[in-house]
Amino acid sequence: MDKLSNYDENSDAGYTSSPSNTPAFSTVSGDSFAYCQTWTSSESEIVDESSYASESSPSPWRAKPNVLSKLGMKLCKHSMDDKLGGSDVLDSAELEMMKERFAKLLLGEDMSGSGKGVCTAVTISNAITNLYATVFGESLKLEPLKPEKKAMWKREMKVLLSVCDYIQEFAPTAQYLKDGTLVEMMKSRPRLDIYINLPALQKLDTMLMEILDTFQDTEFWYAGNIPGNLNRGASFRRIVPRKDEKWWLPVPCVLPGGLSDMSRKHLIEKRDCANQIHKAAMAINSNLLAEIDIPETYIDNLPKSGRSSLGDSIYHFMHTSDKFSPEQLLDCLKISSEFEALELVDKVESSMYTWRRKACLSHSISSWSKVKDLMEDTDYNDKSYTLAERAESLLFCLKQTFPELSQTSLDTCKIQHNRDVGKAVLESYSRVLEGLAFNIVAWIEDVLHVDKSMRNRDV
Structure with missing residues (x-):
């Protein structure tokens, strides 16, 4: 009997992966790393809802051959009870989909299996980005x-x-022994950046969902989705035409006379709230990107001369001015679009690091991570140091003047070459929340603009 009992226990090695209770979220073929989410989702929910103290599963002698463990049987049973009413029949198509996604996750999207796939940090970052595109990609209206x-x-x-x-990270903590002796021990705790930023981002996420939920019954609608038999879409487009840069967005419509005071007040309050959320998410994202190390590939591709990158006119203004004013330089440049501003930001940023590298050449630096520390020891009268400082002030002024700029070339390079999983999760999460908050503000602004136009028409 002992041998039979041992065989009973040892023959159950392994876990049976339970089926997902959601369809694959990605509707775009070829979405990077979208495969991992449905498989992991079901497993996470099952662990949360399952209890190891529940009733024991049937004996393996009576179980189907594909059930590999008692624990796997219990986990699978809880999931299937919710989905199939207690039936233990596993959908073969769903199982194959789970296998495919799990395989792609392990391969890092390198289907050749040669180990050339992307790292875990990039995998999770792309998964969060793709999930945001799947869930919010078709959301173009101010609605729940x-x-x-x-x-x-x-x-x-x-x-x-x-x-x-x-x-986790280890931190020293003091602990008293039974005899009263005070000893120092290392105790694990959540990493500081995750402990601080992740709860804040989750709170911002919840607030954005709550803002969208408040627009259930509204006094405005969108062209193409007009209530009743009132066909106001065509005439409204002539009254308030859509701007060229937003041609793809639906046109908001309001009744003649505009919105009521209560509805207008509600829109303004939610706009201000979403705007604050956008600023908070943008600040978190900027700080996270600043903490990511600059990839060596970016340093290797820097221009040999900052002057050639910026151009003679900008370089001459930065080099010859006794008291450099970035605001005055921007006034002279007369930047007309955010595209031009982003192009200038890339040039200024690359020139700044080029001059910093030249200022530190005398130290024979082998690692770029030491450049910032060595800059403090650099001669302040050095020309390259002065130009680097002025380029940094110009870069700061540009980002203040154009706060809605997209990611720079350096930011993109950092995300692509980042290997820190925690920073990848926080960066991608803050980035998608920043985009959602920006869209909500823009949608509210569109409605308020239409409301103002309709009220002015009646005056």
Whole structure:
């Protein structure tokens, strides 16, 4: 009997992966790393809802051959009870989809299996970005998110963020022994950047969902979705035409006379709230990007001369001015679009690091990470040091003048070459929340603009 009992226990090695209770979220073929989310989602939810103290599973002698463990049977049973009413039949198509996504996750999207796939940090970053595109990509109106999309967002983000629960750091702590002796011990705790930023981002996420939920019954609608039999879409487009840069967005419509005072006040309050959320998410994202090390590939591709990157006119202004004023330089440049501003930011940023590198050449630096520390020891009268400082002030002024600029070339390079999983999760999460908050503000501004136009028409 002992041998039979041992065989009973040892023959159950392994876990049976339980089926996902959600469809694949990605609707775009070829979405990078979208495969990992449905597989991990079901497993995370099952662990949360399952209890190891529940009733024991059937004996393996009576179980189907594909059930490999008692624990796997219990986990699978809880999931299937919710989905199939207690049936233990596993959908073969869903199982194959789970296998495919898990395989792609392990391969890092390198289907050749040669180990040339992307790293884990980039995988999770792309997964969060793709999830945001899937859930919010078709949201172009100021309205609540569909229940299935909201459930998908919460469920999949919970799984993707769960990796942060296992990112720990050791910190010294004092502890008293039974005899009263005070000893110092190392205790694990969540990493500081995750401990600070992740709860803040989750709070911002919840606030944005709450803002969208408040626009359930509104006094405005959108052309193409007009209530009743009132066809106001065509005439409204002539009254308030859509700007060329927003031709793809639906046109908001209001009744003649505009919105009521209560509705207008509600819109303004939510706009201000979303604007503050956008600033907070943008600040978190900027700080996270600043903490990511500059990749060596970016340093290797820097221009040999900062002057050739910026151009003679800008270089002459920065080099010859006794008291450099970045605001005065921007006034002279007369930047007309954000595209021009982003192009100038890339040039200024690359020139700044070029001059910093030249200022530190005398120290024979082998690692770029030491440049910032050595800059403090550099001669302040050095020309390259002065130009680097002025380029930094110009860069700061540009970002203050154009706060809605997209990512610079350096930011993109940092994200692509980052190997820190915790920073990748926080950066991508803050980036998508920043984009959602910006869109909500823009949608509210569109409605308020139409409301103002309709009220002025009646005057």
